[in-house]
Amino acid sequence: MKNPIYAEIVQNIRNKISSGQLKPGDDLPSETSLCSEYNTSRMTVRKGLSILSNEGYIYSIPGKGYFVKKPNYNKYIFVYDEMNNLINNVDKTKLLSVDIILPDEKLAGSLRISENKKVVMIRRLFYTEGEPMAYDVKYLLYKKGTPIVENEIENATFPEMISNRTSLYDLNNELIIYAKTPEEETKKLLHIYGEVALLVVEQKLYDSGNKPIGLGITYFRGDYIKLHGVSKSSNC
Amino acid sequence: MKNPIYAEIVQNIRNKISSGQLKPGDDLPSETSLCSEYNTSRMTVRKGLSILSNEGYIYSIPGKGYFVKKPNYNKYIFVYDEMNNLINNVDKTKLLSVDIILPDEKLAGSLRISENKKVVMIRRLFYTEGEPMAYDVKYLLYKKGTPIVENEIENATFPEMISNRTSLYDLNNELIIYAKTPEEETKKLLHIYGEVALLVVEQKLYDSGNKPIGLGITYFRGDYIKLHGVSKSSNC
DNA sequence: AAGTGGTCTAGACCACCGT
DNA sequence: CGGTGGTCTAGACCACTTC
Structure with missing residues (x-):
């Protein structure tokens, strides 16, 4: 047949x-x-x-x-992975710090927790061919049971980091993308001397009950990254 | 049942x-x-x-x-429409120019045509609440039969512009997103005096045969736009 | 009441995979 | 060869819409 x-x-x-x-x-x-x-x-x-x-x-x-049905011609699918993108892949990372902090008001609101709940903050630098291309900050809800293994964190993408807490199937994931000029601290970290725009990607992870479990912000050098999407045409 | x-x-x-x-x-x-x-x-x-x-x-x-199956936790769906986004919607547009030009090498390559094929160039400004928020340039393959009606162009999104040439169902659409610092000309158009990063969205439209039919580049003021995507895991 | 889609059955033959 | 999924049939009853 x-x-x-x-x-x-x-x-x-x-x-x-x-x-x-x-x-x-x-x-x-x-x-x-x-x-x-x-x-x-x-x-x-x-x-x-x-x-x-x-x-x-x-x-x-x-x-x-x-x-x-009416066609949905402005729906796009992006495959986003902070370690891999259209121009450069991350070939090296550097763990700047892992701290347990108390969130400020904004962060607490974003993670929908009170300000006395502890949060793990992970700061990393992403390199490509020896050059720092992105500064990455992740905030994860602190849980006593789950130890922080620096080796595991160093090269993990955000979903990988939380894969030992929730099934990756249940993950509800949200991206916000915008452009910004770098602050002084970021400029230093990324070896920016002239004028370079940053592409900022905020990644928010929710568990199956739609409770936030983490927030990640990656500041890419604008000249080192392009995101790529394709129209979806099918479904929904 | x-x-x-x-x-x-x-x-x-x-x-x-x-x-x-x-x-x-x-x-x-x-x-x-x-x-x-x-x-x-x-x-x-x-x-x-x-x-x-x-x-x-x-x-x-x-x-x-x-x-x-392995879960696909880094696939996102974006609904992109140059006129509507997370922060501000375009409430006014201004048609800067409509010209028929000969493409330079780069544009000809991108549209996969030879440099002696004519191209329609449409330049617009997008406003929100009286402020210019984006500078938009579209390049469309020039076709004798299809007249250019300025009124129709002024408020049209890119897919709408070409909807009289191809079925919107057959549209294969591609987005490229990156951040850039503005050039002098763009700064003037967008009333940028200090340091503002641009979010650039390149939109490429293909017909059902995967031949390019248009290229659009929109330069958004970074402080006026955020793109928003949601993970795809389970459909719909 | 007649027509529509939504669910379900108890069979059938086929192509493919393993032993 | 027996087991698997892929295709297909000719019925059935249901809930819903329209007249």
Whole structure:
């Protein structure tokens, strides 16, 4: 069976949609009429329609029918990993400090804890080809049971750091990206003498109950990083 | 039928995976053994497994079985629209110029055309609450048939601009994000006097054949924009 | 009441994988 | 070869929408 019937249905309808023969809001033929059109059973037709639905081309309303969805042309997928990016990869890291601190008001608010709860602060520098390219600060909720192993921390990405606390499957992760001019301290750390913009990536991790478990801020030298995203077109 | 059987299967297996009872690489019970476990038919079991597969929890190998996938904890979804972002929305635009130009080497390479092909260049300023917040430049392949209507261009996002040339469904869209210090010309346009970093977003649109049809570069004042992304782990 | 999609069944044949 | 997943059928009942 090289050409499944459902695949043919998917292809035909998808073509009609992307060629404009079927426009957003239009209704599709009913399942039963597609059955007779393709001379197949209802389950096969449904398999095809469910694929189109997963791909974001159509949706269904019980009792009414299938309809063409509006395309979502401004959704992008980014693969972000503070150690790897479009231009340079991090080939060396330097652990600047690991401290247990009391959060200031802003940090406590961000992690949704009170100001007397302890927080682990990890400061690192990322190098590429001998040059410091990013200054990285992570804040993790302090937990007695989990010892801080400096060796493990040194080369870990943020999700890796917390992987011994929560399943990576349950991770709800949030990114905020913006540009900033560096402060004096950051300039020193990153060997910036002239004018260089920073690309700042704030990464916030939540557990399965949507409680924050960590905040990471990475200050990349603007000339050392480009983030790359691709449009999604499918799903949702 | 309030609690479909397949939904129960999905929930059970998903829980086992995110609780760590099932680890990446582990194999699931076969379809037939799940049939007897849930006392249901094979098609119902398959419906559940296909949902877990779509959600990225498992995958199948014909002839072998189903296996638990590694989680993809560093995939993010961004909704990018040059007119709307986390801090400020564009409430006014100003069309600076619309020109038909010959591309320089870099632009020609980026659009994969030869240097004697004409290109439409559109320059705009984006305002929020009276202040210029971004400088925007678009390059579109010049086509004789499609007239340039300034009114239409003025408030259009990039995909909207090309929506009369290609179906928005076929759009393959690519983003590149980086930080830069502004050049003198940009400083003037954006009323920047002190030190302000720019967040630059390059947007490249491809048609269904993966041929570039346009390049857009938006220079946002770093203090006026934050991009926001959410992890993808489970779909939708 | 008639038509729609949502769920489910109990079979079937196929291609692929291992032993 | 037996076990696995991939495709497909011809029915069934349900809940919902529309008339």
